[in-house]
Amino acid sequence: MGETDIKLIYWAAILLGVGCVFVYSSSALLAQRSALYGHETSYFIRKQILAGVIGTVIAVYAATCLSWKHIERLSGVFLAASVACLALVFVPGIGPDVAGVNRWIRVAGFSFQPAEPAKLALVLYLAKFISDRESRWIGGKATLKILMVSGLVSFLVYKEPDYSAAIFVMMLTLLMLFMGGISWASIGVTLSVILAMAAYGLATKSYILNRLKAYLKPLEDPTSRGFQILQSYIALGRGGVDGVGLGNSLQKTSMLPEPHTDFIYAVIGEETGFLGAAAVAVLFLAFFVYGLRLAHRMPNFFLKLATAGIVFMITLQALLNMSVVTGLLPVTGEPLPMISAGGTSLVSTLAAIGCLLCFSREAQPPDQGTPPVWPAGK
Numbered sequence: 001m002g003e004t005d006i007k008l009i010y011w012a013a014i015l016l017g018v019g020c021v022f023v024y025s026s027s028a029l030l031a032q033r034s035a036l037y038g039h040e041t042s043y044f045i046r047k048q049i050l051a052g053v054i055g056t057v058i059a060v061y062a063a064t065c066l067s068w069k070h071i072e073r074l075s076g077v078f079l080a081a082s083v084a085c086l087a088l089v090f091v092p093g094i095g096p097d098v099a100g101v102n103r104w105i106r107v108a109g110f111s112f113q114p115a116e117p118a119k120l121a122l123v124l125y126l127a128k129f130i131s132d133r134e135s136r137w138i139g140g141k142a143t144l145k146i147l148m149v150s151g152l153v154s155f156l157v158y159k160e161p162d163y164s165a166a167i168f169v170m171m172l173t174l175l176m177l178f179m180g181g182i183s184w185a186s187i188g189v190t191l192s193v194i195l196a197m198a199a200y201g202l203a204t205k206s207y208i209l210n211r212l213k214a215y216l217k218p219l220e221d222p223t224s225r226g227f228q229i230l231q232s233y234i235a236l237g238r239g240g241v242d243g244v245g246l247g248n249s250l251q252k253t254s255m256l257p258e259p260h261t262d263f264i265y266a267v268i269g270e271e272t273g274f275l276g277a278a279a280v281a282v283l284f285l286a287f288f289v290y291g292l293r294l295a296h297r298m299p300n301f302f303l304k305l306a307t308a309g310i311v312f313m314i315t316l317q318a319l320l321n322m323s324v325v326t327g328l329l330p331v332t333g334e335p336l337p338m339i340s341a342g343g344t345s346l347v348s349t350l351a352a353i354g355c356l357l358c359f360s361r362e363a364q365p366p367d368q369g370t371p372p373v374w375p376a377g378k
Contacts, residue, residue, distance in 0.1 A: 005294065005360035011287050012059075012353050015338035016052055018268075018280065023048045023341045026252045026267040027260035044260055044341050051343035055350025062354030068362055071355060072302055075124035079149070082121040085114035086156035103160045115157045115165050116348040122153055123172060123309035124355070130180035131302035143186040146177065147193060154197070163201050163208055164332035168317070170194045175312050179305055215330035231256045232263055232325050235270040236277070243273030260341040262333055265325040280339070281322060288315040291356070297363040307359050310352045 027044035031037040037044070062071070089095035089102045096106050104111045126146060133142055150173040158166035174190045182190075201208045210225050218226030235251035238244060249270045252259035259267050269277040291311030298304040314337050321336040323329040335342050337349045 005357060005363065007290060008353060008356055008360065011283065011290075012338065012350070015283060018283075019339035019346075020045060020048060020052070021246070022264055022268055022271075022339060023260055025247050025249070025271065026264055027341060029253055030260065047343055048341055048346065051346040052350070054343075055347040058347065059350045059354030059357065062351065063357035063361075066358050068303055068306075068359050071124060071306075071358060072128050075121070075128045079118075079121040079125040079153075082114060082118035083153060083156065086118060086153065089114060089160060101160060103162055112347075113342075113344040115160070115162055116344045117351070118153055118157070119165075119169065119172060119313055120310070120348055120352050120355070122150060122169060123176065123313055124306055125149070126173065126176040126180075127302050127306035127309055130176065131300070131305055143177065143182060143189065146173065147190065151193070158197075161205070162333070163205060164320075164334060167194065167197060167201075168320070168332075168334065170197065171316065172309070172313060175316075176305065176309050179308055211330045215327070218327075228257050228263070228331060229324075229327055232266040233327065235263075235266040236326065239270040239273040239277070241273050242275055243269075243271045246271050261335060262321070262331070262340065263325055264340050265322050265336055268339075269325070284315055284318040284322075287311070291315075293366075294356070294360060294363055297366060298359065299362055299364055303359050303362055307356060310356055314349060314352060 024042070024045040028041040031043040032039055032041045085105060088105055094105055094107070095102045096104060096111075098104075103113050103115065105114060126149075129142075129146060129149075150169060154166045154169040157169060170190070170193060174187070174194065177190060178187065202212065214221070214225040214229055218229050220226065222230055231251055235249065235256055238250065244250075249259075249267050251270055252267050256263055256266060265277065265280070268280060272279075288311060292308060295304050295307040295311065298307055317334050317337050320329060320332050320334040321340070324331050324334070335345045338346065
């Protein structure tokens with residue numbers, strides 16, 4: 001067994017620091033103005049730090065006390081628990097109904113969003129399921145079983161409702177199948193499922209259609225549908241090259257909705273400019289490249305798939321968030337990992353980093369890595 005990969009710790013520590021700085025910067029005035037948050041400027045940053053501590057404890061435990069075999073064996077239990085929690089959000093008294101939305105479980109004064117850990121659970125489960133069939137081509141029956149499991153998770157998330165997270169679950173599934181050697185025919189089936197979900201959402205959920213209209217023509221309704229993305233553009237434009245200075249954002253004061261969560265990247269762009277926003281993007285790009293290289297060095301199929309799956313899970317969320325803020329995609333609601341305010345998201349991401357740290361102990365030296373294991377299109 002080798003040593004834990006210290007570079008992953010550096011990366012996580014830097015993004016945690018960036019997240020704490022901008023959660024406070026983007027949320028202090030919002031919290032001070034609202035009686036809901038006790039008029040306390042530190043309301044959100046306290047919750048973020050607490051989540052960071054909990055997540056760090058979980059990551060350290062996973063990195064030092066668990067072996068990859070423990071994680072592999074428990075992946076099915078983890079997924080079953082996640083599915084149970086996704087179902088519990090609809091139970092009165094456990095899952096609070098907030099304006100028709102059931103996304104949280106509240107127990108003993110604490111609340112969490114089970115859709116976030118479910119993403120990690122699904123990646124680990126699929127890595128085990130696919131690796132158990134390493135000697136056999138992943139054909140139609142295995143693909144159907146995977147789609148049934150992923151479809152259940154996606155359906156429960158969709159019913160909360162959290163449409164973008166439901167689509168994200170299926171995108172993760174497609175990536176895992178692609179890396180695991182799925183046939184082109186099965187890729188077509190999986191893509192058809194994703195497209196059918198997208199079409200159904202557009203046909204049945206007016207807010208999804210409004211998001212698409214706001215993305216295509218935000219100026220047609222600048223005070224309603226297009227308001228959020230236009231305010232994001234203004235924030236990025238005000239930031240220019242080097243920003244207006246830390247804490248000096250004007251958009252976060254009243255104009256930019258969700259400045260501490262979904263659109264925190266716009267605040268980063270306004271206060272630190274293109275240079276600061278680009279630096280954050282480069283951090284995620286560096287993690288992506290390094291993470292895939294780490295996967296390449298893993299000695300077995302499960303570790304390769306699980307490592308690559310976690311890397312894709314984190315960086316894809318980051319890419320979606322930054323693409324929304326910069327106007328490249330419609331609003332999705334995906335947080336910026338490690339940076340956006342949100343306790344469950346932060347704890348889940350740190351738990352995923354803990355799994356990577358655990359796996360990194362098994363990595364072979366760079367010159368002994370085995371070939372990549374995602375030969376799609378058999």
